[in-house]
Amino acid sequence: MTWKRVIQYFLILILLSLIAFIFLMNRDLVRIYGGLTKKVDHEQFSRSAEKIAITNVHVLTADSRKFRPAQTVHIDNGLIVSIDSMPPSPGDIKIIDGSGKFLIPGLIDSHVHLFKSPNDLLLYVANGITHIREMIGEENHLLWREQIIEGRLGPDMYIASPRVGSFGRIEGWFMRWSQGFNTINNEADAKVLLQEYANQGYDGVKIYSQLNKESYQAINEIAPSVGLTVVGHIPWSIELTDLWNSNQKEVSHLEELMNALRREFGSIDGEEDAGQFLNFVDDRSKELAVNLFANNVAVTTTLWLTESFVRQKFYLDEVLAEVKLEYENPGISEWNERIPQGLGWLPLVNRYKMPDAASLSSEDLENRKVFWTVYAEACQLLLKNIYQGGVMIMAGTDANLPPAVPGFSLHDELESMHAAGMTT
Template sequence: MLKWIVRIGLGLCVLALLGMVSTYVFIDRELNRMYGAFVEVAEPDLPPPGPGAYALVDVNVLAPEGDVFVPGQAVVVDAGLVRSVVPADSVPAGLETVDGQGRYLIPGLTDSHVHLWQSENDLLVYVANGVTQVRDMNTVPVNLRWRAEIEEGRIGPDIFAVAPQFATFGPMEGAFVGWTQRKTIVRTGDQVHDAVKEFSDEGYDAVKASSFLDKAGYEAMSDATRAQGIKLVGHLPIAIGLDDLWASNQSEVAHVEEFVKILDREFGGYGPDEADAFLEYVRERSGDVSARMIEQGISVTSTLALVDSFQRQKTDLHSELDAAELAYENPGIAEGTVITSRGMGWLPEVNIYRWPEGLTDDRKVRSRVYWQAYADAQHILFDAFLKAGVPIMAGTDANVPVRVPGFSLHEEFVALQAAEMSPAQILASATSVPSDYMGSNAGRIEAGREADLVLLRGNPLEDIAATQEIDMVVLDGRRLDRDALDALLESVKVANDASRKVALEQF
């Protein structure tokens, strides 16, 4: 009898183990599907690269200062670099010329806050929208492989790689969060220092603080990044105050929104009934916060359009989805998953910003008041930063609902213009300012810079919407005309459509 009891017990243990392994495999596969690992890879039909040396002639070139176009110019490109910018009639004899037809030439654009995740089709969508550099704010290993391939000539934007964000959770929750949300879980100062060194050694460009990093971890990150000479960027953890930021090594804050959150904590927490008082508090504090940002040399990334959309995604999600270029969005991200509480979904059943089921009409009214104040507070702070001269980088949080890679940067430009940023300032926020912050050899059109360029039909200094009318993208010297850019987009649409589980006809 004892022998059979032991055998039954062992059998039950094996079944339990098999069940746990099966569950792990299922969840892991579902997570990879959500992040886009199984999206069919786009295969655009493109002509071979042209000659490495040529001159783009008869173009209006954005001056390095970014405030005026210089007419009648020629840009000489060789081996992926701008060799010179000269009058159109001064091109060296024998050099192939490409007629710019009097169009407007700007540096390639940078989106300073994106999430690449695991669908490489996003790389093509960025390029088709004139985005030649991205700052990936949660870089996973496959993204590092893409970065290396792009450096060897693959079509895609240059990638400034920010390591998976640091967060503090207990052992069990931390294991789950680290696995499902791709975070770096740390609980001690030694773990922080070891992780920062490891990411630095692996070639990451920066490390990111999350909202859920404890104060000791944040202070350790500050010390570790100073020691390693690597940038500290990202959120303002719930556990810290502004004095902790001013004392830290953090050189960039990933959203204007982060200051709304930290001032809310200073205020004591606002609700719909305190919305007006909170906004007055933000106005009173915005000048001092701006001055300290300047004093400490801290940059901020915008993401205005995203935060402005929060209330609309709650009240009229279908209109938001109708307006988005869903055909080019990673289907895994859009369709999301219900297996974790922090999925990435966009669509109505899984949208991460949707109202919970059963919310009463009164609660909906109060929610609208709250989120309107949240957006208004963001704009108060943005206006103060802009007037004070805080370095602002245009960023979108692409792949967060409903920010489609590439397209969302042009939507962000419109939001920035509505917030009274001048077209010249907007262009700088997506060219020279991030180039200077990230230490890239792009961002301006002048001799010695990388030949990452965008040719526009209209003048974006007159209306920033002109950035959406792209005739050509030059990527590391390689010319992609309008036909080639359309081929990139069409190939992504076909591949994404083949990978969908939810049809888009309803949107």
């Protein structure tokens, strides 16, 4: 064999290894977003065509203010046909005794991530959630929505576009491959991308922290003309006054507003700073409330998730034992140890763990605990103040981020909102 031949074989070997590596990486990217998990046969849950009566149940009125006692709810072919105080009719095949129980319209989770996990659609329905708002849309979601419209069991869906940020060429390519981001850097990019999103069937454009100011303003100008709403984070490149002058009518999450206030305040180091920061948030959030209300900007909560950060950093086992981990897509919760700061749930891969915890002094650890505790308390205070200021609040969970199990987590969210000062 000549040297030339050896080098040829060697190059072929390298090429084949590279192809195999890329194939395996791509496959793993599908797995860690839940795409290789066995799919539940959703046909087995198709809705019943028979006549059903739910008797003697308390029904929440349309304005959500009070319950009508002892009602009969008549259901035919999967749809409610009437609600009254009549007894069940002779044609009713199935009677469900609702004595001592309450019936409300479906719940909405305003901020979820399905990723590649269609089984979640069933978890939502099982938890009484009949409408979800997907905040990092992808083509699969548009397809599932079509199937639901045609009769597949699942919630109604609002679908925001993939996330948009401003990145350089190489970083942008990587962010797209690994996390589905789209990059825009100016008005011309924005025009092309938003038209594309509208054509694909998305309802809104999801803006992210790294978006530059020119692109932010361009998106806000163009979006209404192509029928898209602007939703998402407050980009680091803008001031709150830019938000008031924009078409962004929805901020996810409370945490984003709190972090904007934290940037105004400066660093929080220890108990004394923490106390001062809370006072600052109390004052400033009342002013924020006036602007949010005047500009008709709604805020999505994800409060329960924010409250979990300190617990995930310091008592992760306890938190994981409390949630319905067995319903979480194992692809997501188990993640991949080689991909840091991802969406993993379990101790080795947890998104919110402190990688440097072992090297911190007890004093540093105590300061971190103070920081993450006040981080959540500031969000609670912010919620209370903007709620009292009449701002539209939307319950959202960020489901599939640890430890928000799709469906179940909305009930935790509602409890957190109530604990922070909202009425039931």
